[in-house]
Amino acid sequence: MADQQDGTAASSEQPPQAPAAADAVAQQFSMLQITELLKKPETELTLEEKFALCRSVGEECIQEGELLRMLEKKPNIVAYDGFEPSGRMHIAQGVLKALNVNKLTKCGVTFKFWVADWFAQLNNKMGGDLKKIQVVGRYLVEIWKAVGMNMERVEFLSASEEINKRPDEYWTLVMDIARKNNLKRIMRCTQIMGRSENDELSAAQIFYPVMQAADIFFLKADICQLGMDQRKVNMLAREYCDDCKPKRLKPVILSHAMMPGLLEGQEKMSKSDPNSAVFMEDTEQEVKTKIKKAYCPPQQVACNPCLSYAQHIVLPWCEKLEVERAEANGGNKAYTTFEELCADYESGALHPADLKPALAKHLNAILQPVRDHFENNAEAKALLKQVKSYKITK
Template identity: 30%
Template sequence: MDDSSEALADSTSAASLARSVARSAEIERQLETDPGQFRMLTGDRPTGHLHLGHYFGSLRNRVALQDKGVDTFVLIADYQVITDRDGVDHMQERVLSLLTDYLAVGLDPARTTIFAHSQVPALNQLMLPFLSLVTDSELRRNPTVKAEQEATGGRPMSGLMLTYPVHQAADILFCKANVVPVGKDQLPHLEQTRVVARRFDERYGRAGDRSAPVFPAPDALLSEVPNLLGTDGTKMSKSRGNTIELRMSADETAKVLKKAVTDSDRHITFDPDTRPGVSNLLQIAGLTTGRDPRAIAEEIGDGGSGTLKKLVTEAVNEHLAPIRARRAELEADPAQLRRVLADGNARANEVADATLDEVREAMQMVYA
């Protein structure tokens, strides 16, 4: 087993996690003094509409990094939709909805490159040399691939799903992103990208110069993602229909929250272990108001779940009001949305073409 294989196998160890945490903390400090040294890549699959979990889990942080001065790339991963699905129903509508949410929360196309997988051929062409750098067994050990294999119920896994970790590596490396916001559970995914980057440079280098790598090994920017439950008390998920979508109206939000799962105890307390439904609503209220959920619980006291739901509804609607107003403006001009995406695609293509040229040169595949 080579060093890269050992790193990949070790990516979930306590020592590896400690190193990632320490490096992430170092990056956080550097972001305050020299954000321009970083290029970030992140994104979403257009499989449904974005919701509060996405907003508090990643969207706000993307905007904050953009505003600090980080060179930001945001991917609309349309090709990844077909890794585990048989069709592309409503793809156009979902891609534009995703873009609308991005702009509504504050991503600025003048400072952030927003693009779609399928529109950047050179990015996807990197898959070919990258696939030669990984083994079948390494791909099957990837957590996402393993989870998909276990969830298929005997259905054959697609080749695209099996090679998903390499596609993800191409997403990150095509623009030479050196920082990727992830949760701790996603570190094995990023380590696969780091392995691909190292192996490419070990095998090919830059025109034979191994001291000048083609690709940086990207680091994780770890963030504490709030563990928000869906309104039915289970994991918040687009597919389960238990979310508060950013695009919902105030009335729709009120109806969804009115049905949220709580419990029979009238006295409101914040206790995630024994009162998950009540505590989840308190956490949402805390996130949208900037207050401590425990203080909110004490304030409600014996007011019961009705008072809690009313408070949460008002807090969510007030917090999302400017985002929803901006969203309505954006939806009224779909031609402008398409122009924004076209501009982002053009920028991503420039970057991807330049990277592919470097790859071809390193691989001695320039013939004219």
């Protein structure tokens, strides 16, 4: 559940080729068309359009055919994501998550957020102080509400509260998953919480992946909508389904891409490094400063965090990226596709000195409702002050 970059498989299950029907549907919609589908009434969406919306959430989908059949035949689909309340929220967790949730709920999917307070405590976040962790959890929910997440089909569930309501069901699941896996298999999943197999782990941290796999079945989730960094434990859950008698239905894994940090060589955003990411309540000047200092080599598309921000945040949210520049440098231009933006940047027609101010301007527009909420709502303002006073632990 922690924000950690890892897209490698830890499972023997290899995703087969998607059925031709699902593959064809996935390819026939551009990102512009996906944006237009979000404006369409839910009752008018076809099966193919719902599939395209859901599939656009993930960099990877295991399995596309299962997702398509689920949308066709299952009336009440549940997706879930679990998050550790472990500090301030960066823009990927805030805006990108809101975008993904809005796409799924548009298709009639119920989205369950697992506020993983016990997990944060197991992982020693906030020094293991459960009260502080729960305060951070409330702060994160406030941000999602302020930024524009559609809450109509969204549920926020506290792990500690829900598990204590049905302890027999939960701990029986945890024990069964633990019994059916050896320690080596579980250790390969420790990267989901920002750790490695070589770290000196507490017994609590070793138990963490088993509990996260149990969450999926405890919440009766049909879709695991987490980042690529959580792939290993989601595959563990699919494998567990094969070991059950009778067999359980496997959850679809819809994994979104991980965004890089703003500084050179940062494959992932870091909550402990304030310069690594734009945070959801950063001031307008802080956003400008961070983007100005961001790694953005001319004519280099790969490993360019500014272009990643444009692709995953600005274009989906704002529908275009408007660049203002002198006529001598090409004049003003509005980009509506990432392909067009990359082509100009790679050719040198778009310079970092023009891209960065445009990027900062759009990010500030996206974040302004969040700033307004934390400034004008007394309860939210006090909550933010409290969270900022906490020391972020690794």
